[in-house]
Amino acid sequence: MDGGGRFARSLTPRQTPAGKRTGAATGGNQRGTRGREPSRPTAPATDERTRLFDRAVIGGRRFFVGLSASRALSCGAGTWLTLALFAATGVYGLERGGHMPATVEAMRDMGDAAANLAGFRIANVNLAGQNHVTPGDILATAGVKPTSSLLFLDAEGARMRLEELAWIKRATVQKLYPDRLDIQIVEREGFALWQKDGKINVIARDGTVIAPYSDDPRYIRLPVVVGDGAQTNVVEIVEALSLVPGVRDKVRAAIRVADRRWTLKMRNGIDVRLPETGLADALEQLALLDQQKSLLSRDITIVDLRLPDRVSVRLSDAAYEARQAELKAQAKAKKGSNT
Incomplete structure (x- = not known):
């Protein structure tokens, strides 16, 4: 009881084992309540865990609303992803089947028709x-x-x-x-003919292969280079020979040796071995010897200019035998004169 003779009403109704409310909520003791409206049941007191749960529920409701919007967006994104997947699958199928070029060509033709x-x-x-x-x-x-x-x-x-x-x-x-x-x-202009592995091609100044050799009159007078590396060094030998036209006109082909130096194959079968360096000087020396001593018209097989201080010459077999016979005759005549 409180000080006024009234029973103090519990703010938290008690529950019976059957779940029924007792006390003020069930009207068991109505004293002090006449003339008043029956009190509404008060909400159960909540502890910290209950409040956390309520907030979680509220948060869950808000999340549910957001989830609904996300689902709407996800549905649209899913549709586009599905279409993209089908498109990618179609493109892959066309590519694997070899139909992509024809498809692209057909689309281009449609665009051209509209334009x-x-x-x-x-x-x-x-x-x-x-x-x-x-x-x-x-x-x-x-x-x-x-x-x-x-x-x-x-x-x-x-x-x-x-x-x-x-x-x-x-x-x-x-x-x-x-x-x-x-x-x-x-x-590009045809600069030379390049022979390699039995094939002859027209090449440009930079060594680019332009076309296979044919009987085109434009190709007949082009210089001929032979061997690996000849196409990339063709300017060197062609421009050096242009300075000695007397020698150039007697050259059948320039052969690249070990991609280091040149050997000239003359039209009469003579090989002229040129040095790795000093190419222009060696050709000038050759032109002078041919002019003064008709070197390139003699019965020889090799002219070696690789050493800067000498010129070596190899006679042909017939010239060698004739030379040997001449030397023997001279030796015999000398011996007879001494006796």
Whole structure:
């Protein structure tokens, strides 16, 4: 009881084992409650763990709302991922099946058709600079077809493909809208013939193989170089021989030896062995000996210029035998004169 003779009502109702409330909540003692509304059951007192649980529930409700939005986003992302997976699978299948080039070509044709309807069909192609390469080869390499449109033509790609051709040193591809294409090329010039492994090719000044040798009149008078490394050192020997035209006109081929020096094969079968260094000086010496003593017209097989202080000559077998017979005759005549 409190000081006023009233029973103190518990703020926390008790529960019976059957789960029924007792005390003030069940009306067991109504004294002091007349005229008043029945008290509502108060919420059970909560401890720290209960409060934490409530906050967790609230947090869970908030997370549930966020999860619903995330699911909506995830559904959209999942759709795009699925489409991307199917697209990647299709591309992989086309690549594995070898159908990718045909598919890309078909898509390009569709784009060209649409662009052509819009007035971008290539109607005029101006070619300049070609000599050895045919116009058909140029257009095919550049990817220009009767159905091609100027809008979807890759000018840079066409230029790069053209410069991959052996004869073309430099190319320029320019699109002039709406329907004109200009292609200008600079061709390589045949500088020499390079023989290796029984095959002869026309090479440019930088050693690039341009084309196999043919009976084209433009190739007949080109100098011939032979062996490994001859193509990359061709300028050295050709320019050195150009300074001694009397020797150059008698040379059949220049042979690269061990990629270190040259041996000249003359038209009459003489081999001229040149040094590793001082090539120009050795050729000038050879030209002087031929002019003064007709060295390259004699019955010899080898002229060795590898030593700077001497010139060695090897006679042919017939010349050697004739020389030996001459020496014997001279020795015999000398012996007879002494007796």
